[in-house]
Amino acid sequence: xxxxxxxxxxxxxxWFPVKSSKVFGEKQYVKAVNDITFDIHKGETLGVVGESGCxxxxxxxxxxxxxxxxxxxxxxxxxxxxAFSEKEMRLARKDLQIMFQxxxxxxNPRMTVGDIITEPYVFQKMYTKKERIEKAVELMKxxxxxxxxxRRYPHEFSGGQRQRIxxxxxxxxxxxxxxxxxxxxxxxxxxxxxIINLLMDLQQEFxxxxxxxxxxxxxVYHMVDRIAVMYLGNxxxxxxxxxxxxxxxxxxxxxxxxxxxxxxxSEEHKLRAxxxxxxxxxxxxxxxxVFHTRCENCTERCRQEVPPxxxxxxxxxxxxHLYDGQGKIVDA
Amino acid sequence: xxxFKRKSDVxxxxxxxxxxxxxxxxxxxxxKRLRRDKVAMVCLAVVILIVVAAIFAPxxxxxxxxxxxxxxxxxxxxxxxxxxxDEFGRDVFTRIIYxxxxxxxxxxxxxxxAVAIGLIVGAVAGFYGGKVDAVLSRxxxxxxxxxxxxxxxxxxxxxxTGIINVFIAVGVVGWTGLARVIRSQIMQLKQKEYxxxxxxxGGRNMQIIFRHLIPNxxxxxxVVATMNIPSDIMxxxxxxxxxxxxxxxxxxxxxxxxxxxxxxRQNPGYSVFxxxxxxxxxxxxxxxxxxLRDALDPRLKNL
Amino acid sequence: xGEKLLEVKNLSTYFYTDEGVVYALDDVSFxxxxxxxxxxxxxxxxxxxxxxxxxxRLVQSPPGKIVAGEVLLDGDNLLTKSKAEMRHIRGEKISMxxxxxxxxxNPVFTVGHQIMESxxxxxxxxxxxxxxxxIEMLRLVGIPAPEKRxxxxxxxxxxxxxxxxxxAIALCCxxxxxxxxxxxxxxxxxxxxxxxxxxRDIRERLGTSVILITHDLGVVAQVTDKVIIMYAGKVMEYxxxxxxxxxxxxxxxxxxMRSIPVIGKQTERLNVIRGMVPSLSKRxxxxxxxxxxxxxxxxxxxxxxxxxxxPDGRQVRCHKYTDKWEEKSHD
Numbered sequence: 001x002x003x004x005x006x007x008x009x010x011x012x013x014x015w016f017p018v019k020s021s022k023v024f025g026e027k028q029y030v031k032a033v034n035d036i037t038f039d040i041h042k043g044e045t046l047g048v049v050g051e052s053g054c055x056x057x058x059x060x061x062x063x064x065x066x067x068x069x070x071x072x073x074x075x076x077x078x079x080x081x082x083a084f085s086e087k088e089m090r091l092a093r094k095d096l097q098i099m100f101q102x103x104x105x106x107x108n109p110r111m112t113v114g115d116i117i118t119e120p121y122v123f124q125k126m127y128t129k130k131e132r133i134e135k136a137v138e139l140m141k142x143x144x145x146x147x148x149x150x151r152r153y154p155h156e157f158s159g160g161q162r163q164r165i166x167x168x169x170x171x172x173x174x175x176x177x178x179x180x181x182x183x184x185x186x187x188x189x190x191x192x193x194x195i196i197n198l199l200m201d202l203q204q205e206f207x208x209x210x211x212x213x214x215x216x217x218x219x220v221y222h223m224v225d226r227i228a229v230m231y232l233g234n235x236x237x238x239x240x241x242x243x244x245x246x247x248x249x250x251x252x253x254x255x256x257x258x259x260x261x262x263x264x265x266s267e268e269h270k271l272r273a274x275x276x277x278x279x280x281x282x283x284x285x286x287x288x289x290v291f292h293t294r295c296e297n298c299t300e301r302c303r304q305e306v307p308p309x310x311x312x313x314x315x316x317x318x319x320x321h322l323y324d325g326q327g328k329i330v331d332a
Numbered sequence: 333x334x335x336f337k338r339k340s341d342v343x344x345x346x347x348x349x350x351x352x353x354x355x356x357x358x359x360x361x362x363x364k365r366l367r368r369d370k371v372a373m374v375c376l377a378v379v380i381l382i383v384v385a386a387i388f389a390p391x392x393x394x395x396x397x398x399x400x401x402x403x404x405x406x407x408x409x410x411x412x413x414x415x416x417x418d419e420f421g422r423d424v425f426t427r428i429i430y431x432x433x434x435x436x437x438x439x440x441x442x443x444x445x446a447v448a449i450g451l452i453v454g455a456v457a458g459f460y461g462g463k464v465d466a467v468l469s470r471x472x473x474x475x476x477x478x479x480x481x482x483x484x485x486x487x488x489x490x491x492x493t494g495i496i497n498v499f500i501a502v503g504v505v506g507w508t509g510l511a512r513v514i515r516s517q518i519m520q521l522k523q524k525e526y527x528x529x530x531x532x533x534g535g536r537n538m539q540i541i542f543r544h545l546i547p548n549x550x551x552x553x554x555v556v557a558t559m560n561i562p563s564d565i566m567x568x569x570x571x572x573x574x575x576x577x578x579x580x581x582x583x584x585x586x587x588x589x590x591x592x593x594x595x596x597r598q599n600p601g602y603s604v605f606x607x608x609x610x611x612x613x614x615x616x617x618x619x620x621x622x623x624l625r626d627a628l629d630p631r632l633k634n635l
Numbered sequence: 636x637g638e639k640l641l642e643v644k645n646l647s648t649y650f651y652t653d654e655g656v657v658y659a660l661d662d663v664s665f666x667x668x669x670x671x672x673x674x675x676x677x678x679x680x681x682x683x684x685x686x687x688x689x690x691x692r693l694v695q696s697p698p699g700k701i702v703a704g705e706v707l708l709d710g711d712n713l714l715t716k717s718k719a720e721m722r723h724i725r726g727e728k729i730s731m732x733x734x735x736x737x738x739x740x741n742p743v744f745t746v747g748h749q750i751m752e753s754x755x756x757x758x759x760x761x762x763x764x765x766x767x768x769x770i771e772m773l774r775l776v777g778i779p780a781p782e783k784r785x786x787x788x789x790x791x792x793x794x795x796x797x798x799x800x801x802x803a804i805a806l807c808c809x810x811x812x813x814x815x816x817x818x819x820x821x822x823x824x825x826x827x828x829x830x831x832x833x834x835r836d837i838r839e840r841l842g843t844s845v846i847l848i849t850h851d852l853g854v855v856a857q858v859t860d861k862v863i864i865m866y867a868g869k870v871m872e873y874x875x876x877x878x879x880x881x882x883x884x885x886x887x888x889x890x891x892m893r894s895i896p897v898i899g900k901q902t903e904r905l906n907v908i909r910g911m912v913p914s915l916s917k918r919x920x921x922x923x924x925x926x927x928x929x930x931x932x933x934x935x936x937x938x939x940x941x942x943x944x945x946p947d948g949r950q951v952r953c954h955k956y957t958d959k960w961e962e963k964s965h966d
Binding site: 061064066090091093094096097098100101102105106107108109110111112116119120122123124148149151152153155156166169170172173 | 353355356357358524525526528529530531532533534535536539543544547548550
Binding site: 051160188190191192193194197215217219222245255258259260261263270271272274275276277278279 | 795825895908
């Protein structure tokens with residue numbers, strides 16, 4: 001990992017309009033990504049964790065402009081992606097790829113593995129047909145698939161193998177930045193570790209930078225260098241992995257960590273529900289700090305004032321009033 | 333897209349051990365399922381039989397289409413005329429075989445027109461959504477709200493009689509059902525992650541439509557088209573029965589039944605046999621369509 | 636405690652498909668004491684859900700068929716019961732909750748209606764009493780303001796709430812056994828923790844026996860006393876949570892434990908179980924795990940191992956723990 005920033009987002013926002021029941025009512029939005037700012041360094045893995053509906057998937061897709069942001073900037077290698085025309089963006093996509101959670105829905109059932117892996121070359125008009133086959137063979141070998149199966153269809157493979165096909169496709173254009181959207185969540189435990197190891201090997205081999213989205217904190221701990229915690233579309237904490245697990249700052253992160261069922265079965269480690277109640281609707285998120293409805297440290301101020309993201313220790317950011325006055329505010 | 337399949341020699345030279353590897357596409361599987369369905373296979377045989385009869389009509393039939401056996405009008409089935417003769421002494425069996433040409437052509441050509449319109453309208457509405465979808469959906473509804481046969485009659489009045497115009501009339505009437513099905517299917521398919529993956533590597537809309545969306549609609553198109561063919565055949569028969577479709581002396585099952593009405597007493601077979609031909613054809617296509625749907629529906633695959 | 640509630644003996648359930656016979660559950664035996672909680676852990680296709688469905692006789696037939704075995708509840712064989720008798724046993728003696736609460740709840744009725752329905756079927760009560768009990772059940776499963784929520788429709792509730800409602804329905808006739816099939820897989824971690832705490836709490840308060848089916852070893856460690864590890868339709872290992880987690884005997888269990896990333900334990904690479912789960916219609920010879928096992932020898936490739944009873948009450952299906960293995964290694 002270097003200190004060179006490969007991609008940074010600032011005040012990135014994606015609000016999805018919702019059909020309101022009233023014709024002349026105020027327009028309502030699902031605030032899926034709400035003014036998020038952070039950097040990703042070259043060669044690192046940034047983990048994004050959060051519960052369903054926290055906006056982590058939308059964040060990953062908005063960052064590579066698969067979903068158009070409502071506002072904010074995405075700067076990749078010094079260039080602002082949001083200012084790119086459609087044509088420029090199509091070319092830039094060579095560097096920005098994504099792999100998906102669902103090993104069934106992410107591969108076209110009517111295409112052979114060879115067709116699937118080489119499709120990006122068709123879109124980018126790269127290589128001759130023969131070269132494409134050679135590339136496909138090479139990619140299959142890299143991802144641990146036997147190239148003799150190049151003419152098979154996705155339904156002839158197991159879930160883990162399908163994820164490997166998805167990885168091969170994402171790597172076809174030799175991207176610099178790869179969004180991994182819950183890549184192992186749909187897999188069995190014994191297969192999960194195969195894919196995690198493969199992703200880590202590929203990162204070393206090709207110098208990839210990952211945005212690793214997952215709801216599984218144990219997997220994230222193993223995979224990543226830094227972790228961003230999201231809650232209801234907001235970034236609540238961002239820190240180096242060890243720092244986040246050991247010096248947890250935000251009450252939500254603490255609750256999240258406490259909720260993981262550990263393999264430790266002794267009585268003192270018995271799981272206790274760390275949070276009461278449910279996640280509020282992202283359409284009308286709570287005022288002030290979005291977490292205040294479930295927070296045990298909630299004060300009157302939390303109900304009214306939105307806490308800014310501040311650096312409370314070197315490289316450790318959090319958005320919580322508890323740390324008021326302890327660090328400088330980022331990106332005011 | 334099919335390039336990987338055709339160039340198998342390229343593969344075998346490039347990839348060691350690739351020649352021995354089997355692969356089954358979705359359609360292989362579907363055909364295997366279809367072959368297990370006995371009813372479907374009987375229907376398929378009937379359809380093939382009708383097609384062969386239509387193509388080789390001059391070789392099969394004992395007489396010319398308009399040969400008149402003067403003095404032997406309206407006779408019942410006999411050794412010379414297996415299904416009897418009509419009011420001009422023409423052989424009914426011969427006329428039925430020739431009539432199958434009209435029915436099958438209507439099934440093929442009119443349905444092709446319907447599929448072309450339905451696919452384009454449905455795909456555009458489903459893919460672009462929003463206002464485009466709203467406008468196209470209203471157009472579909474307007475077309476669908478006319479009673480089909482009345483609409484076809486109006487078209488025939490405007491265009492005039494003749495077989496080509498029958499194709500057009502039946503085609504223009506029959507596309508709305510397919511358009512609706514394709515629209516909703518494209519709407520679902522465009523949410524799939526493989527479409528997102530294509531977009532993420534720089535795929536254009538047209539590439540996505542032709543590489544991902546339409547191939548995944550193909551089985552629906554096959555099923556809907558097969559199931560629409562019988563009603564197309566019926567529309568043609570109805571139009572011809574009303575005298576708006578195929579004009580004499582050309583034979584069509586509908587016009588034959590229409591003519592035979594007048595001679596029900598003298599020769600009942602004259603009206604019954606074209607009717608039976610119509611029923612068998614329509615039934616065969618209908619049951620085949622059902623079987624195709626079962627064979628091609630991936631949701632039923634793992635049950 | 637100590638009194639046997641459920642005994643499953645040599646239970647086998649096969650599915651007869653076009654592709655051949657799928658040996659979904661093959662010769663599975665285990666016991667469950669009154670008030671005890673048992674975890675059944677396995678990957679997809681291990682037969683863990685089929686075990687539950689076979690016990691309450693809800694295996695879809697065709698293609699599925701329970702081909703052999705006994706399921707004794709209080710010494711009474713459930714497999715010989717008539718359909719009507721089974722309907723009474725389900726709900727009154729055994730209840731089950733599923734992974735996806737939305738599909739198990741009827742969207743057109745209020746949750747109160749659905750709880751009352753199940754009370755009225757099994758108990759002689761008036762509607763008013765049933766409604767009161769429904770509110771009481773909602774309170775028991777920790778739904779705030781149950782008097783109000785009783786009239787909610789399922790879509791007005793969150794995933795965690797719906798799972799609580801499912802548990803309320805399952806508990807309303809005070810069953811002796813509660814089977815939970817992946818109860819928290821569709822839920823977020825913070826909600827999962829709430830539901831697991833609820834299940835544990837119910838067991839303590841009502842003395843209900845629990846069978847918890849999951850793929851997550853962590854969930855089992857948190858809730859149950861005993862664990863069955865299943866693989867390809869067979870029981871691979873059985874023991875207490877402590878035994879299995881501190882000293883896994885079967886190579887599969889051991890490899891599974893090593894392949895799970897653990898917070899705070901940084902390792903360069905995760906342990907990998909190579910290959911994939913075998914097809915249940917074309918099973919390998921010998922031990923079903925041998926193609927993926929690092930310790931497999933000739934014996935494992937040819938002879939199917941039996942479930943061995945060990946002196947400390949554990950069971951394991953591996954040749955390593957037989958005399959034959961000793962002979963082998965001395966050669």
